[in-house]
Amino acid sequence: MLLDIRKDTPRPVFRQICDQVSALIDEGALAVGDHLPASRVLARRLGVNRSTVVRAYQELWALGYLESRSGSYSTVRERLRPRAVNSPADSAFPWRDVIPETARDAVRTLEDHPRTAPPPEGVISFASLAADRSLCPLDDFARCLRRVLKEGGSALLDYGDPAGLAELRDAIARRMRIHGVKVGGDGVLLTGGAQHGLELALRAVAAPGAKVVVESPTYSMALPLVRMLGLEPIGVPMKADGLDLDVLARVLAAERPALVYTIPNFHNPTGVTTSQAHRERLLATCEAHRVPIVEDGFEEEMKYFGKAVLPIKSMDRHGLVVYLGTFSKVAFPGLRIGWIAAAPELVRACLALLRFGHLSGSTLGQAAVARFCADGCYEAYLRRIHTVYRRRMTTLLRALRDSLPEGVEWTQAQGGYTLMLGLPGVAPDREPEVLEVLADAGVRVTPGSLFFPSQPQHVHLRLSISNLDEAAIAEGCQRLGAGLGRVGRR
């Protein structure tokens, strides 16, 4: 067996042995039953360490090339060959006829709205709504992760409680109580983020074919989810102070929807936060029609302006509010941890759907976040980002006043990351043209059409400050002003 091992290349020696032996077997130069030299012999011959050869043989065994017998790995093994190659090009099965309409519709939506690529160099992007990586409390989190792994050991890599780690559910219940929601850890179900919470809540409350009320505009990812579950979204207009409650009352009476989905804080995309009085009227309206509310509190912790307003859930005497929370918008999007707080019966239904769909969530991440909360890191982190975002949002609101041409409207965000521009007189079908003009001006925004269940009266654009510092916000607004000044009105 002739091998050509080079020590002056970056490829490790054991990999080189592995590559060359497997090639000899693949080419038939080594046949089934052939013996390889003992590791000691080959090591001497190649002038390498014996452990290097052993590692290569172990690898070859793992790859299915060698037999493993009483500690040695030296016989070429019979490898079964696939009878036919299934390359993608060979895919003749008529999947198109098989995949149900709801799933095909989801594919189309996905393809229509691919994840946006990072903006080109020099472009200022108001499009990203992910937490700012430069503010990520990485060191604290890494420390918490190390500690829980040291203390919890392999139990954290094992199946966990399907409802989620008790320590984290308790920590969340404590935070919910700060927001006026009296709930214990057993009233909290951990989910794989707010999107997963919304999916479970929709499935637990609405059977396929049902109608659901959404705000118009609403969170862009809610619409394809609603449709994917075979539900029909009915948009009720957002006004400057939240959902139009008169329209809502009429819709509840006429359409008998299965639920109302609402985002009372820093509404995505408009940034509107509703008043305590609006929340009370919304709840009373839904109570009167016995229609459950799904309250998306995705940025409950982003109240850095003005007076605190309590969640609708805090006033929910009858238990018809299903509250969705998440750590993703504020701190750790990639850990996929959110929660549902709701009446016990509804929590049980969501738990059953979660259990049979997923078995459980990821215990390790849950444990690290629980520790992050218990150690006070979460509060400290919130204080830090509040200061940052209060400054950013103040800058944005001032810069919009200074920079935008007359006739452009915008919502007054009271926290969170986003607000929405409206271009009255600019027909909605001109959205692509507007985006192009703005791209030419060196600024990117999110098109409003993503957020409306049906076509709005004019073009809307969402701005997010989650990933821009103050200088970029000011400069971005000047570019926005310059670009929008070139958009003619009809």
Add this chain to the structure above:
Amino acid sequence: MLLDIRKDTPRPVFRQICDQVSALIDEGALAVGDHLPASRVLARRLGVNRSTVVRAYQELWALGYLESRSGSYSTVRERLRPRAVNSPADSAFPWRDVIPETARDAVRTLEDHPRTAPPPEGVISFASLAADRSLCPLDDFARCLRRVLKEGGSALLDYGDPAGLAELRDAIARRMRIHGVKVGGDGVLLTGGAQHGLELALRAVAAPGAKVVVESPTYSMALPLVRMLGLEPIGVPMKADGLDLDVLARVLAAERPALVYTIPNFHNPTGVTTSQAHRERLLATCEAHRVPIVEDGFEEEMKYFGKAVLPIKSMDRHGLVVYLGTFSKVAFPGLRIGWIAAAPELVRACLALLRFGHLSGSTLGQAAVARFCADGCYEAYLRRIHTVYRRRMTTLLRALRDSLPEGVEWTQAQGGYTLMLGLPGVAPDREPEVLEVLADAGVRVTPGSLFFPSQPQHVHLRLSISNLDEAAIAEGCQRLGAGLGRVGRR
């Protein structure tokens, strides 16, 4: 302000300050606008470090008790009170009338089959199918986790590719190629475990109301999932060499099911591994009827006996096999990482369902496992557990021969963790009695009824060796023998 701080209790001093100040505010002893003593003053008065007081004030701020102004935290803040308390007991909303039948059915199943409590002291349990924690490669994993977090930083805590981390998809594709499945990383979709993969595959292939073929018996968690999605399971009997293919052909012709769900390796619960010839015939039968196969390869890496058999997917020329894999059964159940390998069109449909249901998976866990694979830890771990489980299964098969009374049958596992006992002549409604007799004998097993889509002819029991050493297996089999000897036949 009078505080009573004790340094001789386990409760940290800053928490004691926090508790007592918040109580004073809650009781009205401190009113809105009241000033707290400066931290320096209070620290001196209490005889504690100033930083302790600062930490308590920060906590009180985070809890909403204090205003935060120019770096000080010393004014009592107006806290909004919930208008009404929503305790669980107050839940009057008629959820029972609202929750759809499929979800209510899932709740009933969940309540009928609660997660089993750990066995009482002294009882030998053949019931657990979780990976043995004592074999968990914790140190290697922790090292991989530290390294990727150091190298990848905050990007690993941010939203990731909805299809999953490219490095891990590539690593999985390489492992799939070892098993004869020619697929690239772009043909692999990461899921939150095999259960999640099965959920996505079922939803992408079968519309509600459709029939799906399952093995009888089959994986116990597949049945409630199938029903929860509004699908109807049709059981086709398992024989000693796998699905009864004659019955299958008749069912495919008569019932036009949307798919066939099969577990060709170490079938759960029977432990049966089908032959290459059986796989070829199964595939040909499904191809002839143009019915997709969902192949559950949950223990592909647990072939520690006999000759390797390639997955059905390796022979799939037309792309009608949807392959499900997972890291959960072998290594890291709690990380919730599995995958789907299938034709591009089907992968896209599953991706769309995953994206709108979850946005993405957990990047951090995926990165750690990718590193675990790249560093050769996974292969080394597999070698180690193969040795362990080969011994355990050998012990089990021998001990059953030695210990069980005549008339008891069992399947011949060729790897994996499980096999199944059959008690011909013992009517299925006597299962609770049999379990009780065995409990009295000090041994626990999993009742077979969980695995059958419809009632079997007699009592079955599943044995798993995943968490028992050889001595416990031998002793457990003696107890099984003693217990089963007391079960009369009718």
